[in-house]
Amino acid sequence: MRLVSYRASVEAESRLGVLVDRLVVDVAMLGARAGVALPSRMLDFIELGPVALAELAALLDEAKGRWPVGGALPLADVRLLAPIPRPRKNIFGIGLNYIDHVAESAAALDTSPDLPKKPVIFSKPPTTVIAPGEPIVHVAAITQQLDWEVELAAVIGTTAKRVERADALAHVFGYTVMIDVSARDNRRAGQWIYSKGQDTFAPMGPCIVTADELPEPQTMDLWLTVNGVEKQRSNTSHMLFKVDELIADISQGITLEPGDIIATGTPEGVGAGRTPQEWLWPGDVVECGVEGIGTLRHPIVAG
Numbered sequence: 001m002r003l004v005s006y007r008a009s010v011e012a013e014s015r016l017g018v019l020v021d022r023l024v025v026d027v028a029m030l031g032a033r034a035g036v037a038l039p040s041r042m043l044d045f046i047e048l049g050p051v052a053l054a055e056l057a058a059l060l061d062e063a064k065g066r067w068p069v070g071g072a073l074p075l076a077d078v079r080l081l082a083p084i085p086r087p088r089k090n091i092f093g094i095g096l097n098y099i100d101h102v103a104e105s106a107a108a109l110d111t112s113p114d115l116p117k118k119p120v121i122f123s124k125p126p127t128t129v130i131a132p133g134e135p136i137v138h139v140a141a142i143t144q145q146l147d148w149e150v151e152l153a154a155v156i157g158t159t160a161k162r163v164e165r166a167d168a169l170a171h172v173f174g175y176t177v178m179i180d181v182s183a184r185d186n187r188r189a190g191q192w193i194y195s196k197g198q199d200t201f202a203p204m205g206p207c208i209v210t211a212d213e214l215p216e217p218q219t220m221d222l223w224l225t226v227n228g229v230e231k232q233r234s235n236t237s238h239m240l241f242k243v244d245e246l247i248a249d250i251s252q253g254i255t256l257e258p259g260d261i262i263a264t265g266t267p268e269g270v271g272a273g274r275t276p277q278e279w280l281w282p283g284d285v286v287e288c289g290v291e292g293i294g295t296l297r298h299p300i301v302a303g
Contacts, residue, residue, distance in 0.1 A: 001056065002207045003027075003174070005042050005081040008073060014081055016042050018056065019207060022075045029071035030059050042084050042208070046157055046173050047258045053210060081131045082204040083176050084155070087261055090123035091153075091202060092250060093180060095192065097240050097265025104273030109184065119241045119249050122192040124180070124263070128202035132296055136181055137200045137303035138282050143183035146280040146300070149266035150224035150232050150288035152217065153178040154243050155208055160256040168247035171256065174208040175217060177290045178263050179224075179298065181280075184272050202263075206294045214292055217243045222267065224288035226280065232288075234267030241265075 002019040016039060017024040027045065031038030036055055039045045045052050096102045096116050106113035130136070138146050157173025181201035186194050214220070217236060224232040241249070246262055256262075271278040280286065282302040289295035 001053070001210045001213065003042065003045070003083065003210065004205075004207045005083050005085055007079040007081065010079070014085055015040050016045055017078075018060065019075065020060065020072070023067070023072045024075055024078050025060070025067055026071040027056060029068045030063065031055070033068045033071070034059055034062070043088065043259045046155070049158055049258070079131075080133075080206050082129045083208040084204070084259060084261065085129065085131070087126045087129060088259055089257070090125050091128070092260065092262045093122045093124055093192075093196060094241070094246060094263060094265040095120035095122055098234065098238050098267040099240055100238070100268035101266060101270070101273070102240070104268050104270065108272040108277065115240060119246055121250065122196060124193075124197050124202050127199055128197055130200050130203050130298075132203070132205040133298065134203070135200065135299050135301040136179075136203065136280070136286070138280065138300050139198070139303045142198070143185055144279065145184035145272070145277075147182045147184050147271040148224055148226065148231065148280060148286055148288075149180035149182060149270055150222050150290070151178045151180050151263045151266050152220060152222060152236055152290050153204065154217070154247070154262045154264060156247075156256045156260040156262070157211070157258055159258065160247055160251040163248055163251045165244045165248040168244035168251075169211070169217075171247060172211045172243070173258070174210040175214050175290070175293055176204055176208045177206070177288065177293050177296055179203045179286065179288060179296060180263055180266060203296050203298050205296060209293050221291040222289065224269070224286065226278075226286055227284055231271070232267055232269035234269075236264070238267060239265060
């Protein structure tokens with residue numbers, strides 16, 4: 001299933017929808033017609049666990065295209081939001097998680113050339129999240145080194161506390177696309193949160209694809225362009241620490257809860273690693289995608 005958060009109009013509230021062909025079917029309205037109570041918000045739906053997914057799948061099968069009145073809108077007529085418009089907690093970011101990115105970062109950013117022995121974890125506040133198509137804000141008074149990073153993001157579906165790697169993927173609700181925007185000149189004494197945690201620095205979407213449709217997250221192509229020129233292209237098979245390893249590692253000391261997001265790292269090709277270095281500026285457009293999920297496209301604007 002491909003789940004979205006959307007608004008039917010500028011004034012409308014955020015709603016949970018499921019993509020069926022080129023339609024956005026309202027989950028709560030679909031349930032109400034059948035006498036089944038389903039949430040109208042993504043986080044509430046995730047918290048219900050596998051039972052909610054099973055109920056929604058059954059309702060979609062029973063409907064067979066006969067949607068509730070006003071409950072199925074053309075995708076082109078709605079405003080997609082980030083799938084989780086306001087995460088309850090900071091996003092877990094993973095640094096230096098593609099082998100070639102370790103090398104380029106060591107050359108350009110003074111990080112260690114040695115492969116990390118454990119995942120490198122940082123965080124991005126909920127205020128970083130923006131919807132597909134919304135502008136990434138470049139504040140010239142703060143940064144002159146705005147950079148791009150395309151990432152696969154895993155969304156946790158059930159509580160994971162000290163889980164083993166073999167059981168880790170069972171805790172994933174689904175996957176989405178994220179850009180880990182980074183102000184490289186805003187690192188402070190080795191700490192990354194200000195560099196990566198500024199407003200608009202986590203574009204996310206366009207949907208969450210449920211884990212049953214992507215059972216093997218380590219086989220997915222991902223790419224990024226700036227102004228139509230390809231900058232990054234790789235495959236999640238090149239992750240140093242795989243998705244199941246990341247979940248197992250984080251959960252040893254931090255309980256992962258439904259709706260938590262893990263941005264799993266970026267491959268080589270970032271602006272800081274290029275010769276000469278390249279940065280994002282107002283007027284630029286970043287576009288990226290992950291195979292099987294979708295694409296994001298965002299303008300850079302002055303702030």
